[in-house]
Amino acid sequence: GRIPSYAGLVRNHTNQWIVGGKDAEPGANPHQCSLRRSSHSCGASIISDQWVITAAHCIDGAQPTQLSLRCGTDFHATPGIDYTIAQLIPHPTYDSWTLDYDLGLIRIAGTFSLGSNNINKIALPDQNEELPAADLVTVTGWGTLTEGGALPAVLQTVDVPIVANDLCSQKYDGFNDITERMFCAGIDAGGQDSCQ
Template sequence: MLRILVVLGALAACLAAPTNETLPGKIVGGTTAAISQFPHMLALMNANNAQFCGASIISNSWGVSAAHCTVGFSANQLRVRAGSAQVNSGGTIHVVSQIINHASYNARTLTNDISLIRVATPFVFGTNVRAIGLRTTELATGTYTTVTGWGAIRAGGAGSATLLQVSVPVVAPATCAQQYSGITTSMLCAGYAAGGKDSCQGDSGGPLISGGLLVGVVSWGGVCAAANQPGVYTKVSFHRSWIQTNSGV
């Protein structure tokens, strides 16, 4: 089943993804990460400060996440925690003032699964809080990327209290299309053929990075860390002009 976490209002519910599967959530096969290594990392939370997705800082006022994380919410129902590797403490909490979901987001196919989040009070940059640059070109197959989050450490498992990271290689589009139907040029796949390392439930909306740039947003995939079921990410380079048009970043 494809893995995807969808939150509607104050309730979390599973949404049918491209082929009947569920969405990505937590990091499987990863290691503990310091927030100073990933100062762009945000925990996306509901009004009760409960984390359910990730996001990335792209300027002092804007973050980027997955549309399946933010559709169904009004801005005042969301918060983000910046500057902490702990999912439930530390850092600073910012109220969200605006959500922009991609107008062509398709909840069935997860095409254009990207959203922008504006915070009411700007992020104060320092060692643990910083914006990440956005990649504008394609990544070559086999390029190693890093995904971070507080999602499940195994399929169906609980989330992590501490930020985790895992390195996964980019999968050729043709190879990914053999594993899943509905792969488009706006998506990027990453993972090992043998499985064992992956994003999972709870990581949705979080960053996939390479070379210090944001290259993807955690979107969906098959069974977490299963063989021949890579994670699928919204490709940032494909949506670069959309991000600039809507946020000025």
């Protein structure tokens, strides 16, 4: 799903923000990786010893040789462990205009050494698990802290509440369609969010 704040956002495929967050505790997010096109491009999360999940718009149209993956560090620009990408799989029904099915998988060449070097898989919800409105979710990433700002050196984290899809659809009316495959999270007043 997409995890934007829903307060008056318009589609913007190039800016990534983490607003109102804080520096992540060192080593607290061993699932977090930086997807790179020579420098940080998108976030990704380790889900097994060979696979990561990211947004389809981050890999759509790309070839594996154009990207790399850096994991095991809270600093996107400093050494962690760099991995060669073997395969990119955007969701087969990804829609680049509506961002429906905005999920993609990346297979690395080789395997991750899970549980060492600050590398581990993320805990995923069960397939049919509901995400109730108002429950807090944690967003992590290296998105800019302000519009037009530089990427932060340190991984950022922010907790935001899930927003009911009907309310999110009202807030996005005229901008984006919110489908049953998406969920929204954020604070209506702003101040804390992640958006892309």
